[in-house]
Every structure is written in structure tokens, then in C-alpha cells.
Amino acid sequence: MPRLSAAQRHPVRFRLNGEAVEGIAEPRMLLADFIRHELGRTGTHVGCEHGVCGACTVSIDGTMARSCLTLAAQVEGCEVRTVEGLAPEPGRLSVLQAAFRRHHALQCGFCTAGILMSLDVYLRAHPAPTEPEIREVLSGHLCRCTGYAPIVRAAMDAAAELSLSTRQEDVRYV
Amino acid sequence: MGLTATMTSSARSGPWIGRSPERVEDAALLTGNGRFIDDLGVRPGTLHAAILRSPHAHADILTIDTAAARAAPGVAAVVIGPDVKALTASLVVGVKAPVECWPIAVDRVRYVGEPVAVVVASDRYKAEDALDLIEVRYAPRPSVIDPLAAIAADAPILHDGFPHNVASDRRFRYGDPEAAFAAASHRIAIDIVYPRNSCTPIETYGVVAEYSVSDDAYDILANFQGPFSIHAVISRALKLPGNRVRLRTPPDSGGSFGVKQGVFPYIVLIAAAARIAGRPVKWIEDRLEHLCASSSATNRATTLAAAVDDEGRVLALDWDQVEDCGAHLRAPEPATLYRMHGNLTGAYDIRHMSVRNRVIVTNKTPTGLNRGFGGPQVYFALERLMQRIAVELDIDPLDVIRRNLVPGNAFPYRTASGALLDSGDYAETIELGAREGGLDELKARRAAARAEGRLYGIGYTAVVEPSVSNMGYLSTVLTPAERRRAGPKNGAQATATVSIDPVGAVSVHVASVPQGQGHRTVLAQVIADVFGVAPQDVRVNTEIDTAKDAWSIASGNYSSRFAAAVAGTAKLAADRIAVRLRRIAASHLNVEASEVAFGNGKVFSRDNPDNAMPFARLAALSHWSPGSLPDAAGQTIRETVFWTPEQLAAPDDADRINSSLCHGFIFDICGVEIDRATGEVRIDRYVTAHDCGTILHPGMVDGQIRGGFGQGFGAALLEEFAYGADGSFLTGTFADYLLPTSTELPEPVIVHMQTPSPFTPLGAKGVGEGNCMSTPVCIANAVADALGEKNIVLPLVPARIRALIAGEEPPAPVGGMTAPRAKKPGGRGLEGEGSADVGAPPQAVWDMLLDPATLQAVIPGCHGVEKISDTHFRAEVTLGIGPVKGRYRAEVKLFDLDAPRAVTLSGTADGALGYGAGEGRITLTPRDDGGTTVSYTYDAEIGGKVASIGGRLLDGAARVIIGQFFAALARHAGGGAPAAGAAGGLSGWLRRLFGGAR
Amino acid sequence: MKPAPFDYVQAETLDEALAVLAAEGSDARVIAGGQSLMPMLNMRLARPKVLIDVMRIGSLARVDDGGDRVVVGAGVRQAALLAWPRLAAKLPLIALALPWTGHAQTRSRGTICGSVAHADPSAEMPLCLIALDGEVHLRSARRRRVLPAGDYITGMMSTARDDDELIEAVAFRVRPGRGCGFREVARRHGDFAIAACAAIAHADGIRLAVAGVADRPELRDWPDLEGDALDDALNAFAYDLDARDDIHATARYRRDLVRQIGRDVIDEARRCRV
Structure with a gap:
């Protein structure tokens, strides 16, 4: 790849929630800012910009990643997933999302997108997690509203439900 | 199935209130479709602001050079204090005093993080680039951080209008406390300091503002949370009547916990910047700004004494509270201190009390609303005291609580200082909590643990949780005479509007500004019950637009007023429409109005349910055929209710104040075990029993309790805004200001009892803040019990606990290389010493130290040394370790020259990453081999950004950088071996640097 | 809180990365996972002229x-x-x-x-x-x-x-048969260690390495000390590390951890020595 000059904006292309997307960015632009303000997918939130709070967590090539600690240019050609890609279709919730709603696992909802992304990645690889394992994964996220307990319950409940079905059952809302 | 299914498939009749339907808010939030302030679009051409902030705790601003920043790419404006002062008026200060308060520093900075300049540019990245180009020269002043030090005679003064840094000093007397103390057999007292912390929402502040020249009006969007009394403060500061300051809130807000009240100075600042830039300006606070400079709860030093009889019964209290509000007394402070004024006797029947309340300013971030608001500070003193009474009189602590409770048959109960405790049965809640929470089992575990020599303790707290603040409580800070002059302040207007559209669909609007509490869901439940429809048929809007909506000064989301006041007011509005609908329905169904009932989407005759019509058809009539409605039925289109409870009277001439409308009760039990080796506290069980009156949505009530518990747990064990003695701020990141995570935070056992409030429309009381009040002190009481310790200081960090139990430290080995250093009293924080052997005689080394050319070669990253005089040098240097580098302007002066033996260097360095100041003594000792041993000691302080975000590494970094200098000096002088056996870490560092084997 | 400008090179070969480093020297910074460097860039503590991404090599x-x-x-x-x-x-x-x-x-x-x-x-x-x-x-x-x-x-x-x-x-x-032990004390799980202790037990003795206390990880090798001799060695090591106070812990606390946790991990290492 040629050297990208600091003084210019350069095209960045990758797949976002299964769709090819493209935008332009200075080399220094954070992935979080690119997704939100260039591509207009504002579901991913920015809480600390130093990698601690976890609100901006997305999936890059199937792994959890802080989008505030990733440059847009770094995901060129990657497969990125965000909270907007979790629901199977408009008007439906994924099993995990539905479990969150059922268990009141969110209040203000600001940190929720990142938590959902971590759990979505984790549960795909670990279909039968223990509660300490879920708490361990969640320890990379800060939530100020819920005290975490309902999030843990929602995650465990979703894992149980997912293990019962071979495909992601979905849930209607609205 | 989702919400639809949950709400409609439930065939069971009965009210929606009291059930826990899924929240209407969640589908959007779970799918990334929330609408938080930074998710919303802005007008084309909107500019973005970044703020330059003070690295100093206290300094005069000598000059601000913005020329380079103004010329930077994309920059539209650079705004500094005098620009803002020219366009605005000082923010209202919370007490009557000749003191000004600006949203940006004018001539002087008084806390680390105080805004100094605002850059407005085409995007945030470019705005931050330009911040780096602004040159500010400061003349530091002495600072004061501790509130008790601030009132000392020789303390530095922050504001001339606050003599001795005291903004207010009031004394209160209720009953006959002197007689009670004189008669009591015991006087038991406790001194406490409550630390600074904040409930830190995960979404930071945000403001979008624009100014219309043609309308002479501001349009502002901000994630402000209320109280909207602050709107008056904002419009006054912007020098316009309120009807020209339109303030709107976004649909979603990412948590607040009181903290987002503190966005208001930035509303004024960004509005002024937008006016100067002539374009809309958007500012989203970043996390470093938020931790350093948004707002915080007050820290407080309290001495509390009790007159106690032999049975542990408290006859009188004597409070002395010193409240630290930080550098400015911003509205509504000193409200943190007075919010609890009616509740200074807590849950106890204590008739005599004296109080001294002092409000102090110090060089820290100004304080503001924070969940619990005054409760944590008051209850930490009161409940620690109750535990001490038990210990000192050898009574079970729970018995001391029981013996002092307000009796169950005494409600409504007027406290000594004026609160009217509305309802409850405190003793019953305690028995319930103890039973359901398994207190006997916990006691058995404690006994078993202690038998094995483990450290196990149990703590209790009994807490009255006030909610729905009286807008007049703050006037208690004034004397009765001053209050008479100012006019009475009281009440708390709640507003709600219910409207019905032409197809009979119901909408609700309230000015409650939630930040995640689920207000829309609860209001849908409440209104659905009134009209007999399903909750999903009711649309709720909780945004506020001061230009269009019904609101008042009490509007907003604070003092846990939603369930008790706002939800009830919405019901009152719906009830008014329902009365008219009944009258109209009566004529259509040909029955008496009193026989009309609502249910299942229909309006029907109670006696003959088949005689019915659809609710929507009836509800729409007022739109389509108002002329054919019964006379005097009135419209059913829209009803707005303003409700203010009569119990919220102004303070009386004896300074009695019913500071809040309703009072929940909480009884907590905490069992802890402490690891002897590490001092770590493990919560074995936490039980919290609540009586918050009628519960509207059990799921949400438990959510509030768990969330508050999490923040109380954080305050007890993890969280503190730490400041250095020099006023530097040390907890500027989430790696330093530590929030509880899922691996630390246990789940509390929640127990409920419901005693409805007679004063609120739905019988509900607030529940949002209680555990922020009860949990910190309950954990502290448990730790006190485990350790048998009186002086418990929050946060209970392991090092602090370990210090209480560790005993004498094993001595350093005899002849060992190092002994632990004692910090020098009055030292600046970073101290060190070291030595290096240089292959040149002392005179040669001496000459090098005084020669600019040599210094330039020796000082790491030096871009040039300018000799001002023989003993005064100026240099531009790039300093850093690893990838961390910053450019600094350094000044060095030499004192106490003793050629060629010793010299003292005193210097400062200023740069974008912060500043440093220090003094070092260098001693040159000739060596047998003709070389010189250069020994040095230093004492330095470092402040600004590097201190606030790199505190963990500062000490080591200073050692590395100072070491670089001497290593280079040694190299320049022809190399040499580091001195062996010298004290201090640097010698080790030098040894490694020179390749010495480990 | 946005990074200062920098050029960006996503190197596809090691030679490409090395050429940029050779040309730019200290003005260049290699980025791999970025979990330490990116916060420094966002806070503008680090301001390289060019970032060389090596993750595609x-x-x-x-x-x-x-x-x-x-x-x-x-x-x-x-x-x-x-x-x-x-x-x-x-x-x-x-x-x-x-x-x-x-x-x-x-x-x-x-x-x-x-x-x-x-x-x-x-x-x-x-x-x-x-x-x-x-x-x-x-x-x-x-x-x-x-x-x-x-x-x-x-x-x-x-x-x-x-x-x-x-x-x-x-x-x-890789040294089969050696036992090892590890323990860390931090304010919260995942935080920077206040003290982290790693112990190795081998045929000739024991080794203890400690992070979080001195300016860099330090280690000591001892024969198979027991009892007071081990306590004395740990105590001397604890003092040698020249611990300092910071907002999370005191120097004394760090020394206590070296003595206590150090002993625990040595015991742990010995238990799994073959």
C-alpha cells in the first residue's frame, strides 16, 4: 500500500455488516469516528477514546475491537460488524438483543452497543459459557446504570436459548 | 415475542402499574437507533469546538497568544475569556457575595482543567490541532486543595469576595441541644472526610448552539438534565430574556446521575462561541475533559457529635460541616449541603440539634449535582457515628439503630430541622431486611470466620431517602432576614401534558428529561390504566423544548422526582380528560357519567359492558364534532397539569425546612471479608431493603437500586478524584479513576416493602438515589467491624486497609543498598537522587554545567540554549520517554554557586503536555582517578495533562529524564562509569544505561 | 481527544517497513495491535510523523x-x-x-x-x-x-x-519440568499491576520476577531457600526494587506484596516442579 499522506483524505473501503462501504478519511481518523460521522452508523458510541470503557467495541474480522483504538485506514478490506448488524431484519431483534430487553439489561443504552458486540463475538465461539466467563468478558466494559447483574443474566439466558436452536431465532418488536 | 406480545397477550385484567413490561425505549437502543446528542445531524456548516484547559491549579494568565491558532487550517475563531466576558454576564453565584463566575477563565485560572480558550474549526481534529498552537503564559499562585487548609489564616485566597475562602457560614439550632449534651451521660463524636467522586455517565457532555442575529436569540441543544431553574441562569448570563434562549434536549441521554446539570456553563460558553463564529457550533466533551473538569460531588469534612444515654439513645446531635465546592460556587451550589438539611437526623427521632455549615472554595473542579446529592456525605458521618456509639457503649449496632428510629405510629413526622417524613414503618423494614436478607446466617459466618482468624465484618445502615426537592430549600443558606428581603421560595412544579389526536391516539409529554430511567415506559403504563388502553397505544415524549413545551424551574430529572411527582402529574392530566370523556360517553351510552368505565380499548357502562363504544371514537369527538358534545363537557384534546405539593413550604423563621416531599426508607446489611495479605475487600453479601412507597414498575425500581448500589460500591472501594498537594489533578483517565466492573461488583439482595406516600398522586416515592447514600457507609461500617477500626477513610483501597492491619514492616536488610525514603515534608511530590561518575575533573564538569553550548549538547532533545545571564538560561527542549514526547520551554536559574563543588538549579518547563517545576542540588566530588562523582538530589512537581493521565508513571519518568541529562553529561565529559553503591533508583538506571551487567 | 496528523504506511513486507524506519528514524513509530500506542496518539502524548502498520506482513x-x-x-x-x-x-x-x-x-x-x-x-x-x-x-x-x-x-x-x-x-x-507460578494484584482485574510476581522453580533453585514495582521487571535467582532464609531474600528483594508511592498504592504496600505474593508464587512454582 502506498504511504498515505497526513495532509490528505484517502479512500477507505471495507465491508460493514455485510455491505461494501466506502468513505474518505485522513490517516489519523479513528474507526469510531469514521463509522459514525462518515458512514452515518451512529449506533456505535464513543465513551472514553482511550480503550477502557468499551462503548465503541465493534467486531473486526470476527474479533472484538475498540474502534477508538483502531484507525479507519487499518480496517481497509476487513469485515466490520456493528450493533446495526445484529438484528436479523428491521423490526426484529436477535436472541441476544431480546434477552437484554427481557432482563432490563440496559437503562440509558449508551454503553449497550459495545457490550452487545462483545457478547455476540464471544457467544459465537463459546456457546456454553459460565457466569464467571461472561463476567470476565464484560469486565472490558463500563456500565454506570445497571450494576451488570441483569446484563449477565441476559447473556446467560441468550446463550441457553441459542444453544437450543441451530439458527438465531429472532424476535419481533414494535 | 417482543413488547407487543408482552403487553397485549396478557389477558389478565388489572392495572399496568405495578407490572414490569419490557421498556418501549429498548428496541431503538438495542439496534443502534438511539438518538443521543452526538448521533443527531447538525445544520450544514456547523463548526466544532475544542477547549484549551488550564494545567495549573491556580495562576494568573499573563498572555494568551492565539495568532498561530487563528491562522491554522480550518479554524474559524479562537475565543478567550475577555471575548466571552464582553458578550455575557457572570454566572449567578450561589450566595450573595461580590464574586464573579465565568464559564471560561478571565485573567486567572483556579483549577486544573478550567477552560482558557475555545477553538472553533471545521472539524474536531483540526480544532485540536489549533489548540496546540495557542501559547499561554501563566504566573502560578499558591493553591489550596484541602477544605480545612483553605480556611486557615494563611491560606491562598481564591476570590477576594470570599474572605478566608468561606462563601457561607451559618449556624442553626433546633430544640435545646446544649441542655441535651449537658444532661447526657456520653458525648460520642466522629471526624470524617468524605472524598470527591462522581457518578460519571458514559456519555459525556454535548452542546450544539447557534445565535440568530436577526432574532437576537439563541437556539441550543444540550444533553442538560435540569433543573430548569438553570435556564434562568443561562439566559441571564447570555443577557437575554428567557424567551430568546431556546433550550432543547435530545431524545436520548447516556446517563447523567445529576452530572449533566453541570453542562450549563458550557452551554453559555459554546453559545458565546457560536455568536462570535457566526455559525452553529457543536462541542462534544471528551473523557479527559469530563474527568478533569466537568463537575463532581462535593468533598466534605465533618465533625459530628452525639449526646447519648446509657442505652445508646441519641438525645442531640452537633454537626460541623465544611463543604468544599471547588473553585467556583456555581448554581445551584451550595445545594449539596442544604438538600439534606431537613434530614440531618436521618431515620432517627432526635429532637435537639445544632448545626454549623461552612461552604468553602478550593482549587478544584466546581461541584454540582451528583446522585445522592448530599446524602452520601451526611450519612457517612451519621451512620459511622451510630456504629461508633455501639462500639463505645458495647451495644449491638443494630440495637442502637432500632432504639433511635422514628416510631412507626409517628407519621407524618416532623424532624427537628423541619422535614415532614411522610410515611413508613422503619422498624418493620429493618426486621424484613434482616429476615429476608439472612442476617442470622451472616452472623454465623462472621463467627466462623473469626474463629479461624479471618477478618470478617458486618455493617448496617438505616437511611431516609428524600425525593422531590423543595425548590425553596436552598434559601435556608440565607438568614431569615435575608429571605424576607429576597421573597419566599418554595414548591416544585411538575408538569405533564396529555393529548388526544383526531383518530383518538393518546400522547403524553412531560418535562422529565430522563437519562435512561425508562420514563416513557412508566408513563405509558400510568396513562394506559386511566384510559383503559394498552401501553403501546400511548406515545410518550420526554424531550424538552423551552420554546414550546410546558415547563417550570423544577422541571428536569433530579432529586428522584419522576415517580413521585411527574408520573402522578401525568395521571392527574389524564384524569381530567377522563372526567370529560365520561361525561361525553354518558350521553352516548345513555348512562350516568359515574357509571362509565374504561377498559380493553373501550368505553362502556359498568353495569352493562355490552353498552360500549371504542375509546378512540369517543376520544376523537372533541376534534370532529365539538358542537354536538354535551354542554360544559369541555375539550378532550389536550390537558396540561401543573402540580406542586402544598407540603413544600418555604423555610420558616426558625430555619425549619421541609427540604423534600417524600421520604423512602432503606435498611442495608453488608458482610465483608478482608484478605489479610492484600487488604482487598470482598463483599460476602449485601442486602438492601427498600420502602419506596408504591412501586410503579418493579423491574425499573430494582434497576435503580442495582445501579445506585454499583455507584455506592465504587465510592466505597474504588473511586476518588485525586489531587496532588500542588493542586495537580491525578485521575484523568478511566485507568486512574476506577469504576466498578462486572468482575468486582456483586449483586445485592433486594427486599421490598411498600408504604404508599400520602402526599403523592400515585403513592410512589423516589428510589433512584438511596443506595448512593447508604452503600458507601454500610461497606465502611462492615470494614470497621472487621478491623475493629475507628478511622475509616474512603475509598477503601487495599493499600490503605493493609496499612491498618499490617503492623511493623520488616526492616531493610543491614547493609542493603536502599532504605525506603521518607517523603520530605513540604516536598513537591517527585523526589529523587543519584550520582554518576564522569571522566573529567570537577572544574571541567563545572565549566560544562555553566556553558550554554555544552548544555545544549547535553540536555536531551535540546533545540537551543539561550544565556540570559551567567546564572539564567532559557531552552527549548523535547522531553519524553518511549513514544511519549513533548516540546517544552524551559527556564533554569542557578543559585548558591560554590565553584567547583556545588550548585543549586531551579527551573520550570512549560509545554502542551503540562508543566514542571523543580529544584536540584548538584555536588561535584573529585575522585582518585582524576574524574568526578556528580551527585544530585531533586524535588520536582509536574502538572497538567501528563500528571492527570500519566500519574502512575510520573515518578519513574522524571527519574528517566533527569537521568538522561546526567548520562549525557557523563558521555560528553568523556564517559565514565556510574558510581557504585549510590543510593536511589537512578543509579540503577544509569548502571543499565552504561551497559553494566545486571 | 484526537490524534495529531501522521502519515500511515500499511507495510506488506518487512523490507517495506524497515525502509520507512531507516528513512524516518525516531519520527516513525511501528503500530501493531495499537492497544498501548493508540491511547497515546489520541491523547497526543505521542506525535510520530509516520505510523508503520506491520499487521499485514x-x-x-x-x-x-x-x-x-x-x-x-x-x-x-x-x-x-x-x-x-x-x-x-x-x-x-x-x-x-x-x-x-x-x-x-x-x-x-x-x-x-x-x-x-x-x-x-x-x-x-x-x-x-x-x-x-x-x-x-x-x-x-x-x-x-x-x-x-x-x-x-x-x-x-x-x-x-x-x-x-x-x-x-x-x-x-522452553524448559520442561520447571514449575511456575504467577499472581498479580491490581485495583481491578485487567488494570495495571500494583505488583505482579512470576516464579520459576527448577532443579537448582528458584527465580522470582516482579513487575509493577521497579521501573522495569526485575528478577532474582536463589538456591532452594526455605523458611526464614527465603523471607530474608524476599525482603531484601522488596527493598531493592525501590518502590514508590502512587495514587493506587504505597511503596510499603508494594513491598508487602513482593514479600507475600512472592512467597505464594514460589510455593506454587515448587508444587508444579517435576
């Missing part, structure tokens, strides 16, 4: 099991090493310590070599590298050299890397 993304040593390439993420099936058998100390490094969300991006390059005095991977007599493989356009870990890390976030060099790999010695 296929040859660096390898774990080579060379029998008596395991060589971990610069592109190997912490999560990848943690998931390496032979980790517990080959490098049991790493298997114990790696879960303490950050959180799942940072291990998934952060690399082993990046952590070593950063040389944070509290970090687990530099500690393990020193405890296991590891080596750092440095590469520049002009040379290739291998430094013992103890020579590589010179102080707090300071290393012997020259400006034109990058870490190509780190190598851990």
Missing part, C-alpha cells in the same frame, strides 16, 4: 515452536497466543499470565511483541520474557540482532531498540 504473524524455544512474531496477537493449543505445555507461565493482560477486547487486538516494545513497568509480557530468559529479535535495514530481554528493557518504557529497528519477534525459552 504475513511472515510476522507466526508462532514458531522450535523445540527449546517458542518464537512469537510481531504480528501475533495476545488472543492468538492464548489460543495456541501447545501454550500450556510449552510456556505454562505465559498461559498463567496472559489472561491478566488487559481484557478480552484488548487481547484480541494487542500483540505480544507490542507489549514488550512498550515496556510498561507493570506489564505481564515483559515480565514473563525476563523471567523466561527470553530474547528480543530486532531488525533494521542494516542489521539483525538478538538481545536478551534483560538487556533490551532499560527502564520505564525505555528500551535498547535503535530508532531504525523494530521487534521482529520475541523468543521464550
